[in-house]
Amino acid sequence: xxxxxxxxxxxSNTIAKRYRSASKKEKGRILEEFVASxxxxxxxxxxxxSNWGRSHYLSFEEEEIRLVAGRRQKCAKKHAGGxxxxxxxxxxxxxxxxxxxxxxxxxKLLSPMIGCMxxxxxxxxxxxxxxTVRDRLxxxxxxxxxxxxKAERKKLELSGRxxxxxxxxxxxxxxxxxxxxxDERKPGYCETDTVSHCGSSSAGEFCQSLTYTDVYSGWTEVxxxxxxxxxxxxxxTIEIRETLPFALLGIDSDNGGxxxxxxxxxxxxxxxxxxxxGRPYRKNDNCFVEQKNGDVVRKTVGYFRxxxxxxYLLLEAIYRHLCPLRNYWFPTxxxxxxxxxxxxxxxxxxxxPVTPYQRLLDSHDISDTVKLELQRxxxxxxxxxxxxxxxxxxxxxxxxxxxxxxxxPR
Numbered sequence: 001x002x003x004x005x006x007x008x009x010x011x012s013n014t015i016a017k018r019y020r021s022a023s024k025k026e027k028g029r030i031l032e033e034f035v036a037s038x039x040x041x042x043x044x045x046x047x048x049x050s051n052w053g054r055s056h057y058l059s060f061e062e063e064e065i066r067l068v069a070g071r072r073q074k075c076a077k078k079h080a081g082g083x084x085x086x087x088x089x090x091x092x093x094x095x096x097x098x099x100x101x102x103x104x105x106x107x108k109l110l111s112p113m114i115g116c117m118x119x120x121x122x123x124x125x126x127x128x129x130x131x132t133v134r135d136r137l138x139x140x141x142x143x144x145x146x147x148x149x150k151a152e153r154k155k156l157e158l159s160g161r162x163x164x165x166x167x168x169x170x171x172x173x174x175x176x177x178x179x180x181x182x183d184e185r186k187p188g189y190c191e192t193d194t195v196s197h198c199g200s201s202s203a204g205e206f207c208q209s210l211t212y213t214d215v216y217s218g219w220t221e222v223x224x225x226x227x228x229x230x231x232x233x234x235x236x237t238i239e240i241r242e243t244l245p246f247a248l249l250g251i252d253s254d255n256g257g258x259x260x261x262x263x264x265x266x267x268x269x270x271x272x273x274x275x276x277x278g279r280p281y282r283k284n285d286n287c288f289v290e291q292k293n294g295d296v297v298r299k300t301v302g303y304f305r306x307x308x309x310x311x312y313l314l315l316e317a318i319y320r321h322l323c324p325l326r327n328y329w330f331p332t333x334x335x336x337x338x339x340x341x342x343x344x345x346x347x348x349x350x351x352x353p354v355t356p357y358q359r360l361l362d363s364h365d366i367s368d369t370v371k372l373e374l375q376r377x378x379x380x381x382x383x384x385x386x387x388x389x390x391x392x393x394x395x396x397x398x399x400x401x402x403x404x405x406x407x408x409p410r
Contacts, residue, residue: 008038016052091136092148094128098137099149101127101387103299105330107145112331112353114138120384186365187216188249189274191289192237194228194258195297197315199305206307207315208258209297210236213289217359218332219244220292221323224315228258234267241271245374246366250274254286296326300394304401311404314397321390328357329383 003011011034019030035045087095098121099110114121114137122129129137195209196202208225210233221243223236241248251268253259255277268275278285300322306315331353338346357378360366402408 003038011037012048012052016049019049087136087140087144087148090128090130091133091140094133095137095140095145095148096152097127099145099152102330104153107142107149108333109331109353110145111140111142112355113329114140116331116355117329117383120382124384186249187214187219187246187360187363188365189215189252190248190250191215191252191286192259193254193286193289193293194225194233194256195293197301197304197306199303201305204307206305207312208232209301209315209319210240211289211292211297212237212240213292214244214246214356215288216363217356218288218334219246219327219356219360220296222292222297222319224312224319226312228256230258230261230263233258234263237264238267245360245370248273250276252276252278252286254278254283255280296322300390301397304398306397306401308400308404310400311397314393314400318390318393318397321386321393324377324381325383325386325390326356328355328378328381329386331355331358 015030015034019027019034022030031042031046031049034040034049035042038045040048098114099105102110102113105113118129118134118138121127122134190212192210192212195211197207197209199206205227208228210223210225212221213219221240223240225232225236237251248271251259251273253275260277265275267273283290301315301318306312332355333353334351336349336351338348340346354362357374360374361371
């Protein structure tokens with residue numbers, strides 16, 4: 001049986017001490033056994049056992065180097081070869097700082113975000129963006145971003161609880177949507193849902209978040225609710241309709257009683273707004289808004305229980321800054337098709353990441369007047385200032401929640 005290198009070294013280390021202290025006749029016998037065990041050449045084996053563990057000194061460039069037979073020397077790490085690194089430490093530090101500030105987006109989203117926010121980011125000394133760093137950040141690709149941030153990325157997977165209670169009263173009057181009969185290339189058709197901020201217990205009253213997402217553009221509006229009462233949902237829906245830069249043409253919801261009720265259904269009929277609902281227990285029927293529930297709401301305010309007036313007002317303040325930041329400055333990725341492969345699976349194709357604002361500007365169904373108003377509104381927003389105000393309100397919300405559960409006085 002042939003020994004591996006690790007075993008040969010251990011054997012050499014053990015036999016070398018016995019070999020050097022043995023007589024000439026014993027050395028011959030030990031050497032024969034060692035050669036038979038390792039397969040070494042006899043002359044090499046004799047040299048190895050005679051010098052194993054002994055130190056030798058060499059002079060190199062006026063320095064004395066100590067060499068020990070049988071011991072691997074630690075040498076300076078050499079460059080592995082290949083192309084030299086394009087991005088220096090200053091660029092990677094700025095990239096990491098921006099990535100953390102913007103909420104840890106993936107490279108495909110962070111790259112266009114840097115492109116449209118670079119003027120605002122460069123004004124803030126916190127990000128350390130010099131002219132050289134600016135040019136490199138504008139050139140860096142999504143794959144390179146992911147590669148440099150791979151060691152820093154940590155994902156926390158949390159899940160909430162479903163508190164949807166069926167609204168039975170109008171189910172027969174509101175049609176079920178099993179496919180999109182809407183024109184998805186036209187803004188105005190929105191999916192809606194609520195997010196419950198109940199923490200680990202669904203007892204009593206607690207705040208809700210109402211989310212509206214335009215299917216075409218990804219434009220998202222979020223509002224805080226005191227509870228799931230029908231009048232709050234209707235009131236905020238009316239306010240969202242007046243805020244949207246396009247006409248509200250259709251609403252699609254789940255089967256929750258906060259949507260399936262006479263107040264909202266009657267209002268939609270009066271205003272010629274198409275009202276449909278998804279199938280029970282099929283969350284993918286409302287996939288666009290379900291995705292925003294996690295990416296926009298949960299990622300921002302978390303999974304804690306918010307049930308006081310102070311927390312409700314802070315949720316309102318958070319969404320006032322969050323909505324323009326997401327709609328004007330944060331790009332989204334939208335699926336544009338899928339191809340069935342020979343093995344039965346599907347390969348999905350995605351559009352280039354763009355902001356909801358840019359999708360509206362590219363739409364032929366949005367008038368020039370509305371586009372000019374959108375451009376005017378965007379010029380009035382500063383993404384860095386919005387993000388800082390958002391972070392301050394989120395920190396205040398968490399501090400308020402901590403004081404509440406630990407009963408800490410002000």
